[in-house]
Amino acid sequence: QVQLVQSGAELRKPGASVKVSCKASGYTFIDYYIQWVRQAPGQGLEWMGWINPNSGGTNYPQNFQGRVTMTRDTSISTVYMELSWLTSDDTAVYYCARTGLRFGEILQLDSWGQGTLVTVSS
Amino acid sequence: SYELTQPPSVSVAPGKTARITCGGNNIGTKSVHWYQKKPGQAPVLVVYDDTDRPSGIPDRFSGANSDNTATVIISRVQAGDEADYYCQVWDDRSDHLVFGGGTKLTVL
Numbered sequence: 001q002v003q004l005v006q007s008g009a010e011l012r013k014p015g016a017s018v019k020v021s022c023k024a025s026g027y028t029f030i031d032y033y034i035q036w037v038r039q040a041p042g043q044g045l046e047w048m049g050w051i052n053p054n055s056g057g058t059n060y061p062q063n064f065q066g067r068v069t070m071t072r073d074t075s076i077s078t079v080y081m082e083l084s085w086l087t088s089d090d091t092a093v094y095y096c097a098r099t100g101l102r103f104g105e106i107l108q109l110d111s112w113g114q115g116t117l118v119t120v121s122s
Numbered sequence: 123s124y125e126l127t128q129p130p131s132v133s134v135a136p137g138k139t140a141r142i143t144c145g146g147n148n149i150g151t152k153s154v155h156w157y158q159k160k161p162g163q164a165p166v167l168v169v170y171d172d173t174d175r176p177s178g179i180p181d182r183f184s185g186a187n188s189d190n191t192a193t194v195i196i197s198r199v200q201a202g203d204e205a206d207y208y209c210q211v212w213d214d215r216s217d218h219l220v221f222g223g224g225t226k227l228t229v230l
Contacts, residue, residue: 044206044221044223047221059218095164095165108155108167108170108210
């Protein structure tokens with residue numbers, strides 16, 4: 001069955017960086033995009049960007065440009081999301097999720113990781 | 123950028139039907155997906171491509187999409203359906219994903 005397993009909780013100080021991993025299994029890794037979505041306490045779901053595991057291509061929204069980097073290691077079916085220059089506003093649960101493609105259209109997020117809590121505090 | 127608007131909250135009595143809306147400019151021309159989010163759990167896809175259900179999702183969940191409003195419809199609501207619900211689309215102009223602000227469903 002499809003599984004996305006994320007790395008464990010992280011505690012960082014303001015100004016630091018964090019790198020969260022997402023290991024995929026149960027499907028052909030390069031056939032599906034991976035999205036990153038976060039949820040801050042009491043807030044809604046916020047999209048952070050996607051990575052194409054086949055090409056390594058990425059797409060980030062404006063509010064994360066320059067601060068987020070998504071990479072992948074196809075040899076171990078794992079994608080990474082690194083967020084830098086952390087502030088307390090980045091305290092959130094971070095999720096990876098799988099999406100397919102249909103004639104260039106990004107489809108639904110059909111499988112999700114369990115989430116990784118990142119806490120930013122001095 | 124494309125925006126989706128959801129009501130902050132919807133309340134419904136057990137056994138009744140809940141309708142949660144998602145507004146967007148010409149959203150009827152897009153594929154809308156819906157997620158259920160419970161505290162401490164990852165989101166779960168409950169409706170995709172406007173009206174389809176993933177395997178394992180009860181047929182009490184359905185969807186509609188027309189003009190400027192998409193709707194997820196939950197029939198015979200149960201206490202276990204209490205959760206936040208989010209709509210989502212793909213904006214083809216920016217190649218970005220967009221989420222609605224979420225709707226808290228309360229079962230009275």
